[in-house]
Amino acid sequence: MQSQTEDGLIVGLRNSTGKIEIEVLYGAPGAGKSIALRDEALGVPGLYLFCLPTIPLIKEQADKFRALGQGVLVIEARSGEGGGRGRVQRQLDDARADIATAGITHAILFMTHESMMACDLSGFVDWHIRIDEVPNAVQTGKVTIGTRESQSFFRNSFTLDPVGDGWAHAKLNNAQANWKDRAGDALLARLGDFFKLAARPQGAYVNVQSWTNVKEFQWVSLWSPALLEHTASVKIAAAAYLDSLGYKAAKKWWADEIEETKTEIGDPRLSWPTIRVHYFTEGHEGTSKFWGTSEGRKMIKAVCDYLGEHVADIGFWSGNEEVRNLMEWRVGGVLTRPKVAGSNEYRHLQSCAFIYSSKPLPGDEALRGPLFEMSEADILAAREDEDIHQFVMRGIIRNETYDGDYDCYVYSKRQAEALATKLEAIAKSVVVIPVEEAGIVDETIEKPKGEQKPKKAKPLVLGAKGKKMINPRSAERRLQRQNAKKR
Structure with a gap:
């Protein structure tokens, strides 16, 4: 049941049935979910805590809030050089205390997703939490x-x-x-x-x-929004939240406690673009590890050669760190961060390239096990496929009035087909096209004969006072050599 303050006011997210209520705002990227949150916060007096993916996005949005909401207090709680969780926690606590002392009833406080999940928010009892984009929960x-x-x-x-x-x-x-x-x-x-x-x-x-x-x-x-049950309300504005690993995991653990209402945001598009999704290979999937090898670098060279010669005016591009290091200064256009969710900086650009991988990791065995019962396809779709979708949607097709052409380049056929399925909702047509000219469409990855098995991770070994210990086998061999010398 909902808890009460000393004054008898009902607080918290639990409804009369004991469920934790959260609201999810969904709709196509660019439909206006962030604007809906902003209009509410500026138009309906209250105390709001906005949680955004990055510091640059906080700066961008805080400036817009200040320009549109004259007289409304807007504060940014974020770390800088030499800062960190402790610094943000102090900023949050100080801001909340100052607002309470001054009797301010309408204020907006910004923080990052990372800080939202790392800081103690137990004091924000009468605050409305607004989460923009999917947190890495x-x-x-x-x-x-x-x-x-x-x-x-x-x-x-x-x-x-x-x-x-x-x-x-x-x-x-x-x-x-x-x-x-x-x-x-x-x-x-x-x-x-x-x-x-x-x-x-x-x-x-x-x-x-x-x-x-x-x-x-x-x-x-x-991390789950259930951890915010003490607050006044929680809204999450994210097109893919209901497909995210965080949502699936939270529903698995808190299924009997969480009840979400879904609100669709955005009118139908006024115009529909023609989208071409290009891919470079269907013979293998890329990974950061593979792109760090000689064979992997050869594949990226083929991608660079094609983009440099045939798509010199590419709008914006990015990829894994290994890819960015290999492609920088060889590909035109604007080099961006791989994850640009929420950004509107590139919505005038008509093409992009995202050579990227975010495959399931060894540690993800826990997600596939009985604890969460997720499939490898669930993990791949929520991480790699959604990251690619979010990246591509930062371009001009984010504008609901755009009806022209848009070209995007990804690495594999599987990625291209998954992306095309997501883009069909906002396009006049979506065509998937192999880049034959790059010469790697049918390239496969074969393990060389006699390839050694991967080495097991070395165990973490601590000795007295945390000092590193000598491997027992190494110590035994050293003793044998010493005894041989004595003979």
């Missing part, structure tokens, strides 16, 4: 550890609270301390993400319930 990983000393380290660093069949909630002890103190240690560097996510208010989940005799464990960090 689910992250996964796998950790290999090696000795009793390592197990002791984890036992001292994390408290485990069993939550289900073989799983536990791992909370970082003394999470208020800077997690970078531990994650920044050279020996623990590869645990940085796990430390950071475990330090969040919601912690992380691991598939062990005790550190005794643990050699390897999987972890999952999950």
